[in-house]
Amino acid sequence: MTVTAAAAPDFAPAPHLALQQVRLQRGRSRVFDGLSLSLAEQRIGLIGDNGAGKTSLLRLLCGLEVPDTGRVLSQGQDLHAAGSQRARWVGMMFQNPDDQIIFPTVLEELALGLRPQGLSKKQAQAQALAFLQQRGLQDWAERAVTSLSQGQRQQVCWLALLLAGPRSLLLDEPYASLDLPGQARLARDMAQAPQQIIVSTHLLDHVRHFERVLWLDAGQLRADGPGATVCAAYEADVRQRLQALGD
Numbered sequence: 001m002t003v004t005a006a007a008a009p010d011f012a013p014a015p016h017l018a019l020q021q022v023r024l025q026r027g028r029s030r031v032f033d034g035l036s037l038s039l040a041e042q043r044i045g046l047i048g049d050n051g052a053g054k055t056s057l058l059r060l061l062c063g064l065e066v067p068d069t070g071r072v073l074s075q076g077q078d079l080h081a082a083g084s085q086r087a088r089w090v091g092m093m094f095q096n097p098d099d100q101i102i103f104p105t106v107l108e109e110l111a112l113g114l115r116p117q118g119l120s121k122k123q124a125q126a127q128a129l130a131f132l133q134q135r136g137l138q139d140w141a142e143r144a145v146t147s148l149s150q151g152q153r154q155q156v157c158w159l160a161l162l163l164a165g166p167r168s169l170l171l172d173e174p175y176a177s178l179d180l181p182g183q184a185r186l187a188r189d190m191a192q193a194p195q196q197i198i199v200s201t202h203l204l205d206h207v208r209h210f211e212r213v214l215w216l217d218a219g220q221l222r223a224d225g226p227g228a229t230v231c232a233a234y235e236a237d238v239r240q241r242l243q244a245l246g247d
């Protein structure tokens, strides 16, 4: 059996997420105050300082945060009204793998993402095993997630998302714990994935070549355009701020 990630994508030709006048309060922070965005490109980067709102934006886009006012749409449909169908539209790889992984073994975790496609537990586990075998990772199938390093757990999260194959993949700091080979593997997988990918990162070289990068600054869109242009503008701003501090 050949199992490719996202083997049966159900996305329309142009995956399209959108925020309409979104206001979001998290704790005491007013994170977004009327943010509107249309996200149609295949590769979108999110950059900006700590606390700028990158994770909050990704959480809104996958339905983990509900806006206080405004709407989040996927292909024109309200994300929050979609219920369980949402898992076929968007999936997120968390910054901290322990926020994502639910099951004790790698195989069970990977199989979970296939269940929304209507597969039985047995069918899902068989597909997940075939997927691991194709990648030479069959030894991982029965391994306890707790026995994996942080970077290996992050890899499991990526594989689970890739296998589940929603039409938009949201990655929050996916490179944070990966070694250099792991980063290269992830970049290669991303380049080959047919889905829309939105990735938040502080490692600008991973998004500099993207067709679109958003620079978030205190919940506002500071710049929006081709990766090379927006990354250069952010770097220049950081240099200027450091100079002003006398560093």
Ligand SMILES: Nc1ncnc2c1ncn2[C@@H]1O[C@H](COP(=O)(O)OP(=O)(O)OP(=O)(O)O)[C@@H](O)[C@H]1O
Pocket: 026, 027, 028, 029, 031, 048, 049, 050, 051, 052, 053, 054, 055, 056, 057
């Ligand atoms: N669980 C939470 N409860 C309350 N406020 C939060 C919570 N998580 C984030 N915030 C606040 O929301 C704002 C945006 O945080 P967010 O995590 O989206 O930023 P970020 O750009 O992803 O930062 P980083 O680069 O550090 O990951 C910050 O002011 C932060 O203090």
